[in-house]
Amino acid sequence: MEFEKLINERRSVRKYAEGVSIEKSDVEKIIAAAQMAPSWKNSQTGRYYVAISPEKLAQVREALPEFNRNNSHNAPVLVVTAFEKGNAGFMPDGSQVNELGDMWGAYDLGLQNAYFVLKARELGYDTLIMGIRDEKALKAAFDIPENQQVTSVMALGKRAADPNAPKRKEISDIAVFG
Ligand SMILES: Cc1cc2nc3c(=O)[nH]c(=O)nc-3n(C[C@H](O)[C@H](O)[C@H](O)COP(=O)(O)O)c2cc1C
DSSP: OHHHHHHHHBBBBBOBBBBBOOOOOHHHHHHHHHSOOOGGGOOOEEEEEOOOSSSHHHHHTTTHHHHHHHHHTTEEEEEEEEEEEETTTBBBSSOSSSSTTTTTHHHHHHHHHHHHHHHHHHTOOOEEEEESHHHHHHHHHTTTTTTTEEEEEEEEOOOOSSOOOOOOOOHHHHOOOO
């Protein structure tokens, strides 16, 4: 799909069609695309915990507040994203390279997640990134190790209705040219 069309079609979808299933192989393609994003010293610290079985889906849904549970209702896959702490943005001796520290891990994961949502759209799926979630419950659901920071839960499914396209700021509001 042409890039401009892809980025315009990608929207946060909060109403998912019933009865859709997604093959594990499609989720793997989406994660493989995410993995192609640049990362600090190619450290690739993004991690993906894919709830695709009814049991895991129920556990991850439990870790969402009601509004996000409703927003992602019927989504057949929920992906918990995390990154390994103390790696991107750190020296081999464990010291921070600069003031951002683990924010570089979050930065890298954000880049990966952007590729994730775009690849999903290219394959005909829709997504919702959910930052409001219960980290402890997600860590327990997948036994996520202490040295990983959970970030978002991403819903993956197919839109049941055309989503809104929230307006963006003007370039002059966000960019400075010197
Ligand atoms: C880090 C992050 C966290 C978000 N958390 C939530 C959330 O918890 N619930 C939700 O409905 N939308 C969430 N969103 C979606 C944003 O509201 C949405 O991306 C924004 O309004 C722009 O709309 P668009 O994605 O359709 O372009 C989140 C997006 C990002 C990037």
